[in-house]
Amino acid sequence: MEGSSRTPSDAELVVACRQGSREAWDELVARFSRYVHAICIQGFRLPPSDAEDVFQDVFSKVYEQLDKLRDDSALRPWLAQLTRRTCIDKLRASSREIASDDFEAGRIDDVVAELDDALTVQAALRQMPAECQEILDRFFARDESYRVISEALSLPPGTIASRISRCLDKLKTVLEDSYPQVRHVAG
Amino acid sequence: MTSAPAPAGAVSRFADRYVLSDLLATLSSRTSAAASGTAAAVSAALAAATVGKRARSAGDAGLAAQADALAHRLVGLAAEDADAHEAARRALDEPRSVEGARDFQLGTVLRRAADVPLQIAEAAADVVLLAEATADVSAANDRPDTTAAAVIAAAAARAAAHLVVVNLTARAGDERAVRAKTAVEAAERGAAALEGEATRG
Numbered sequence: 001m002e003g004s005s006r007t008p009s010d011a012e013l014v015v016a017c018r019q020g021s022r023e024a025w026d027e028l029v030a031r032f033s034r035y036v037h038a039i040c041i042q043g044f045r046l047p048p049s050d051a052e053d054v055f056q057d058v059f060s061k062v063y064e065q066l067d068k069l070r071d072d073s074a075l076r077p078w079l080a081q082l083t084r085r086t087c088i089d090k091l092r093a094s095s096r097e098i099a100s101d102d103f104e105a106g107r108i109d110d111v112v113a114e115l116d117d118a119l120t121v122q123a124a125l126r127q128m129p130a131e132c133q134e135i136l137d138r139f140f141a142r143d144e145s146y147r148v149i150s151e152a153l154s155l156p157p158g159t160i161a162s163r164i165s166r167c168l169d170k171l172k173t174v175l176e177d178s179y180p181q182v183r184h185v186a187g
Numbered sequence: 188m189t190s191a192p193a194p195a196g197a198v199s200r201f202a203d204r205y206v207l208s209d210l211l212a213t214l215s216s217r218t219s220a221a222a223s224g225t226a227a228a229v230s231a232a233l234a235a236a237t238v239g240k241r242a243r244s245a246g247d248a249g250l251a252a253q254a255d256a257l258a259h260r261l262v263g264l265a266a267e268d269a270d271a272h273e274a275a276r277r278a279l280d281e282p283r284s285v286e287g288a289r290d291f292q293l294g295t296v297l298r299r300a301a302d303v304p305l306q307i308a309e310a311a312a313d314v315v316l317l318a319e320a321t322a323d324v325s326a327a328n329d330r331p332d333t334t335a336a337a338v339i340a341a342a343a344a345r346a347a348a349h350l351v352v353v354n355l356t357a358r359a360g361d362e363r364a365v366r367a368k369t370a371v372e373a374a375e376r377g378a379a380a381l382e383g384e385a386t387r388g
Contacts (some may be wrong), residue, residue, distance in 0.1 A: 139253065143260055145309040146316050147370070157373070161320035165249025172248070 007126045011072035018066060029059060032076070035115055036083050043111040044087040050094065054086045061086070076119065080112050124174045132167035139164055220273035221265075224304050224350050228265035231311035231343035232258045237336040238318045245324040253317055261310050268303045275300040301354035305363050305370075307347035312370040314340035315377040322381055334381040341378035345371050 008016065008027070016024030036058050040051035061082055069078055125133055135153065138144040139160075150157035213219045214226060239254030278296040318337035322330050348367035355361045 140256055146313045147309065147373070158316060158319065161250060161253055161317050162323075164253055165247060165320070168249035168252055 009073070010075040014066060014069060014072040014075055025063070028062075028075075032079055032119075033059075035076070035119055036079065038115050039080065039083045039108075039112060040087055042115075043084075043108045044091065046087060046090065050090055054083065054090050057086050057090075058083050076116065080116075084108070084112075120175070120179045121171070124171055124179060127174050127178065128167065128170060132170060135160070135164055136167050136171070219269070220276060221269035222272060223346060224268035224272060224307060225265045227304070227311070227343040227346040227350075228261045228268060228307045230346075231307065231314050231340045232261035232265065234311075234336040234340040234343065235261060235314045235317070237332055237339075238314060238321050241325050241329045241333045241336075242317075242321045244329050245321065245326065247321070247324050250317065250321050250324070254314075254321075257310055257314055257317065261307065261314075264303060264307050264310065268307065271296070271299045271303045297354060301351050301361075301363055304347040304350035304354070305367050308344045308351065308367045308370040308374075311340045311344035311347060312374040312377075315344070315374040319377050319381060322384070330381075330385065334378070334385050337374075337378040337381050341371075341374040344374040 008024070010031075013024050013028050013031070017028055033055070036055055037051060040046045040054050041048070046054065058079070062079065069075065125136065128136075131153075135149060138149045138152065139146075144152075146157050146160040149155070149160050155163070210229065213221050235254050235258035239251045239258065242248075242250035242254055274296045278293045281292070315337045318333045318340065322333045322337075325333055348371045351367040352364050355364050358364075
């Protein structure tokens, strides 16, 4: 792939994990740890200690039950479902009074959908040239100014905005070609 | 392009719809910590949103996404500036208790009180750079909006830079004052260039 080392798809990771690859397992956890954590914190509003417990439970279950996954490409929705059930169990076990707003299924669905989009964008970014990954990360994720980016990448500051714009166009093409299920965001 | 002044009812409906009245009330309140830093950040955010509108008119979603990101960043900085200002005010009012502890705490909050306006100045300068990039792809009759947005953002950068300098009055040659000055110069140069192009037609 142009400019970046190839990263395995979710399905390929599942196959490698089943074959006992430690590296694949570490990659799986790294790829989805923030997703699981975000469902706990943003979706179910668990306190950090409970979120940590759920996190450990979820990945233990994944390790034990990966053979039961029928569609290897459906790893992410399977993880989401597992996390939701584990969060609900945690809330019930702690006998915490759950405010009706906190538990609103529609709101949690929206949070998970947003997280899914974020993960999809991350996956698409991994297919981009390294220089695009870096400039997009610096501007959008790290909130760096055009001046800081221009100094770091030895580029004229007046060119940064148009470079970012071209990288976003490439990202859009990757998303449309590889991830047609991503929700359209009006430009 | 000029237009007739809006009827009074339309103005108040606009203000209520966009919660401007709440923002104005907060800024003008004697007890609220939000002041000129917040005003500068909000002005630059409005300029960014205007640039975003013109980027969308030009069909450049990439430039529009950057405008949205800068507007969002500046709105966050508006709130942070009020917090930093409040923390500095409280620290200055604290009586001297443990030897040196107050001075350390005061130094920390004053540094933050200078850091946030610096980020506002630099983000506002970025709005001007983005306005220049957007003007390059815009239709002629959209450029006045982009130019006006650049002028607003440059003024916001200048206001925020002033707040950096007054917070660092005890430290001549501080790197943040130099960065703030650089941001203002770049912003004013960019806005002037756009205005100059408009004059040349």
